Amino acid sequence: MASGHQASGIQAGRLPSQEITNNFGDLHPAYDAHEAAVAADRCYFCYDAPCMTACPTSIDIPQFIREIQTGNPEAAARSILKQNILGGMCARVCPTETLCEEVCVRETAEGKPVEIGRLQRYATDVIMAKAEHPFARAASTGKRVAVVGAGPAGLAAAHRLAMLGHEVVIHEVKSKSGGLNEFGIAAYKSTNDFAAREVNWLMQIGGISVVYGQGLGSGLTLDALTADFDAVFLSIGLAGVNALRAPGEDKDGARDAVEFIAELRQSEDLSKLAVGRNVVVIGGGMTAVDAAVQSKLLGAENVTIAYRRGQDAMGASRFEQDLATSKGVKLMFNVMPVAVHGDGAASEIELDYTTVKDGKVSGLGETFRLAADQVFKAIGQTLEGQPEGLVLEGRKIKVDATGRTSVKGVWAGGDCASGGEDLTVTAVAEGRDGAIDIHSSLMG
Amino acid sequence: MADLTTEFLGIKSPNPFWLASAPPTDKEYNVRRAFEAGWGGVVWKTLGEEGPPVVNVNGPRYGAIFGADRRLLGLNNIELITDRPLEVNLEEITRVKKDYPDRAIIVSIMVPCEEQAWKDILPKVEATGADGIELNFGCPHGMAERGMGSAVGQVPEYIQMVTEWCKKYYSKPVIVKLTPNITDIRQPARAAKNGGADAVSLINTINSIVSVDLDIMAPNPTIGDKGTHGGYCGPAVKPIALNMVAEIARDPETHGLPISAIGGVTNWRDAAEFISLGAGNVQVCTAAMTYGFKVVEEMISGLSQWMDEKGHDSIADFIGQAVPNVTDWQYLNLNYVAKAVINQDDCIKCGRCFAACEDTSHQAIAMTEDRVFTVKDDECVACNLCVSVCPVENCITMEQVAPGQLDERTGDLVSGDYANWTTHPNNPSATAAE
Numbered sequence: 001m002a003s004g005h006q007a008s009g010i011q012a013g014r015l016p017s018q019e020i021t022n023n024f025g026d027l028h029p030a031y032d033a034h035e036a037a038v039a040a041d042r043c044y045f046c047y048d049a050p051c052m053t054a055c056p057t058s059i060d061i062p063q064f065i066r067e068i069q070t071g072n073p074e075a076a077a078r079s080i081l082k083q084n085i086l087g088g089m090c091a092r093v094c095p096t097e098t099l100c101e102e103v104c105v106r107e108t109a110e111g112k113p114v115e116i117g118r119l120q121r122y123a124t125d126v127i128m129a130k131a132e133h134p135f136a137r138a139a140s141t142g143k144r145v146a147v148v149g150a151g152p153a154g155l156a157a158a159h160r161l162a163m164l165g166h167e168v169v170i171h172e173v174k175s176k177s178g179g180l181n182e183f184g185i186a187a188y189k190s191t192n193d194f195a196a197r198e199v200n201w202l203m204q205i206g207g208i209s210v211v212y213g214q215g216l217g218s219g220l221t222l223d224a225l226t227a228d229f230d231a232v233f234l235s236i237g238l239a240g241v242n243a244l245r246a247p248g249e250d251k252d253g254a255r256d257a258v259e260f261i262a263e264l265r266q267s268e269d270l271s272k273l274a275v276g277r278n279v280v281v282i283g284g285g286m287t288a289v290d291a292a293v294q295s296k297l298l299g300a301e302n303v304t305i306a307y308r309r310g311q312d313a314m315g316a317s318r319f320e321q322d323l324a325t326s327k328g329v330k331l332m333f334n335v336m337p338v339a340v341h342g343d344g345a346a347s348e349i350e351l352d353y354t355t356v357k358d359g360k361v362s363g364l365g366e367t368f369r370l371a372a373d374q375v376f377k378a379i380g381q382t383l384e385g386q387p388e389g390l391v392l393e394g395r396k397i398k399v400d401a402t403g404r405t406s407v408k409g410v411w412a413g414g415d416c417a418s419g420g421e422d423l424t425v426t427a428v429a430e431g432r433d434g435a436i437d438i439h440s441s442l443m444g
Numbered sequence: 445m446a447d448l449t450t451e452f453l454g455i456k457s458p459n460p461f462w463l464a465s466a467p468p469t470d471k472e473y474n475v476r477r478a479f480e481a482g483w484g485g486v487v488w489k490t491l492g493e494e495g496p497p498v499v500n501v502n503g504p505r506y507g508a509i510f511g512a513d514r515r516l517l518g519l520n521n522i523e524l525i526t527d528r529p530l531e532v533n534l535e536e537i538t539r540v541k542k543d544y545p546d547r548a549i550i551v552s553i554m555v556p557c558e559e560q561a562w563k564d565i566l567p568k569v570e571a572t573g574a575d576g577i578e579l580n581f582g583c584p585h586g587m588a589e590r591g592m593g594s595a596v597g598q599v600p601e602y603i604q605m606v607t608e609w610c611k612k613y614y615s616k617p618v619i620v621k622l623t624p625n626i627t628d629i630r631q632p633a634r635a636a637k638n639g640g641a642d643a644v645s646l647i648n649t650i651n652s653i654v655s656v657d658l659d660i661m662a663p664n665p666t667i668g669d670k671g672t673h674g675g676y677c678g679p680a681v682k683p684i685a686l687n688m689v690a691e692i693a694r695d696p697e698t699h700g701l702p703i704s705a706i707g708g709v710t711n712w713r714d715a716a717e718f719i720s721l722g723a724g725n726v727q728v729c730t731a732a733m734t735y736g737f738k739v740v741e742e743m744i745s746g747l748s749q750w751m752d753e754k755g756h757d758s759i760a761d762f763i764g765q766a767v768p769n770v771t772d773w774q775y776l777n778l779n780y781v782a783k784a785v786i787n788q789d790d791c792i793k794c795g796r797c798f799a800a801c802e803d804t805s806h807q808a809i810a811m812t813e814d815r816v817f818t819v820k821d822d823e824c825v826a827c828n829l830c831v832s833v834c835p836v837e838n839c840i841t842m843e844q845v846a847p848g849q850l851d852e853r854t855g856d857l858v859s860g861d862y863a864n865w866t867t868h869p870n871n872p873s874a875t876a877a878e
Contacts, residue, residue: 037513046795047794047796047798048811050815105793105794
């Protein structure tokens with residue numbers, strides 16, 4: 001019977017354990033001090049720097065890089081963290097190639113930006129290795145704020161609120177904090193349990209308690225929260241997953257990519273995590289790439305990303321696409337799933353070529369089949385379990401520029417709220433800004 | 445390939461690149477390696493009197509200033525003259541010169557300011573067969589406190605006196621090495637010439653504290669818990685050296701006196717610049733100490749290439765070519781008007797020109813919301829700061845406003861006449877234009 005890559009079906013241990021460990025090592029290894037100095041020296045200290053404008057948390061990038069360059073990574077880290085308390089995670093997962101590094105003038109000049117993300121990681125690693133938390137709480141205000149959801153937005157809001165002297169209770173439906181930092185995101189971007197370490201570090205500010213196993217609709221109501229607390233911040237993410245709406249998608253072997261990634265992230269031993277021989281990922285965003293690449297790293301023989309639009313429309317950046325192809329993932333464009341076939345378990349997926357007219361995708365009726373013992377659905381997440389009474393915008397909770405929802409005393413941020421891209425860094429900015437607005441509202 | 449053969453004071457060397465008197469030329473072993481690597485000549489590290497040699501510190505002797513990527517820009521040292529016995533050095537010089545008759549060997553000397561001391565050492569040096577001597581009147585640390593080195597170089601009368609002794613007791617060329625730790629470099633150069641020197645060499649190192657160790661609160665390099673001032677050299681000192689060389693080259697009293705230029709020569713271009721300002725050859729130390737002797741290959745190939753491009757057959761072709769164009773400020777043409785021009789195709793929109801001009805200069809650069817930077821001709825004084833801070837070479841240029849055109853800043857038409865400060869109406873001591 002074939003083993004390794006060629007083992008049929010969904011199998012664990014397709015690669016030797018050590019190889020899997022190596023495969024899931026740091027995507028961008030940390031700089032040492034000299035590498036950081038050399039990288040920092042490349043920064044031009046631009047006036048009104050484009051990188052800073054491009055950063056959703058408006059980190060003063062020229063300033064922190066200059067602080068690294070002058071041998072003071074701790075000061076650099078404070079410059080980063082005062083804007084973005086999850087600066088360590090953002091340094092690892094931000095699509096810098098479409099944010100700060102895309103607009104770096106050295107990208108314009110040489111096609112090689114200052115490596116802002118790696119420099120940010122260097123500085124934040126240095127300060128997080130210290131025993132002392134870099135921020136102190138203001139005197140207690142006596143106000144209590146409830147945060148629902150311990151993802152990036154909720155954590156950022158909680159930290160800022162605690163820093164401003166409020167007492168914060170985070171309600172998290174899962175048994176662990178971190179949100180997508182902990183349960184989403186490719187493992188090679190958050191190695192050595194970084195997400196959990198960062199949460200512990202953040203909590204050192206004090207004044208934040210977390211209640212696990214509680215979410216809206218599971219033990220909590222918005223009415224009760226607004227009654228018990230002076231303010232409420234909702235950061236409940238997008239718990240729902242879009243369906244393929246293709247026959248056979250409920251067959252064994254077809255599942256949501258986010259669920260696979262969460263299982264992978266929580267796995268103690270990746271050599272025991274099963275993956276298909278022929279994996280097809282439906283979708284074109286970061287989740288699709290994370291699922292596809294990690295399938296390949298686990299030892300899947302053939303991994304294909306099938307995206308229904310053209311390459312330019314793909315949500316995953318060109319960097320992510322190149323990462324996928326470099327790991328041996330095949331990218332297919334303008335194809336959409338028609339059906340998942342198989343006798344009980346999936347064995348093939350039927351795809352149709354598409355055309356896009358006026359933004360609308362339609363099938364051409366030229367179908368073909370790919371071997372697929374595992375199909376990952378990564379076609380987007382949706383808001384689910386939101387409380388009654390909140391006005392929505394599109395399919396998200398409607399908020400104004402400072403995160404206020406339609407209900408008095410309730411703010412929202414992160415992926416569940418309208419406005420901004422669904423990125424960790426955007427969530428952090430929204431959490432921070434919501435907290436600041438809650439503070440002025442409570443103290444005003 | 446241009447011929448780099450150089451004749452300096454009648455001393456021939458295959459190229460104008462000599463190693464300066466310093467650690468790289470302290471021993472036969474180093475000098476042989478240097479000659480094998482292609483250096484045209486060496487100035488042997490300074491010899492002292494017969495008898496127990498000087499001693500050096502046993503802690504760090506060097507401190508450094510770095511640019512990006514730890515590129516060494518300036519080096520400071522507290523090393524003294526050779527700490528090996530005179531006899532050993534003389535024997536080695538004799539052997540090396542015999543084996544490398546086509547290379548220049550100059551012997552650097554520093555003995556007390558007494559005629560007898562010079563009278564004693566010079567015949568011994570002459571006996572080595574070396575091509576000439578260089579008088580070390582420049583070392584700013586350690587020896588100066590003993591009445592030697594820069595203590596002599598700072599007193600023109602002493603320079604002249606010692607030079608005269610050397611000319612009296614030594615038959616070959618005498619080069620006087622000058623210290624830059626002095627207000628007017630022309631004075632010691634004139635003294636050397638008056639004493640009969642065949643040439644001057646400059647600059648020796650600059651008195652300096654390279655940095656302070658903020659943990660132990662002492663200057664670097666630190667010996668235990670104390671440090672001292674040392675001699676500064678390397679690329680950072682080149683501008684100071686260029687000016688001093690030019691000052692001597694254009695001083696009517698010393699014009700034409702051969703100069704061996706020293707001070708931050710790191711590549712072929714530095715050498716070409718020194719030679720254009722009047723040097724007959726150059727001496728190198730820090731570049732060799734930073735990169736090893738192999739650097740001379742780039743100096744040789746680069747200088748040859750440039751000479752070929754410019755049509756120079758020999759070094760002598762362009763010695764001093766730039767000297768007539770070095771003038772005093774008061775003779776600069778005040779009717780020459782230029783404006784900065786930013787090439788939008790090359791601009792990478794970093795905004796450094798804007799920050800520099802807006803914060804620290806003349807508010808002559810405009811910035812749009814989408815980061816387009818343009819020069820305001822009615823404010824621009826052509827100061828060149830924007831060019832200096834722009835990270836893209838030639839993105840900003842200074843363009844002359846032709847005579848007859850409007851200078852938008854002054855509202856006047858640019859005059860084609862030459863007019864300088866000496867005739868300017870604002871100058872209280874102006875002389876009427878003829």
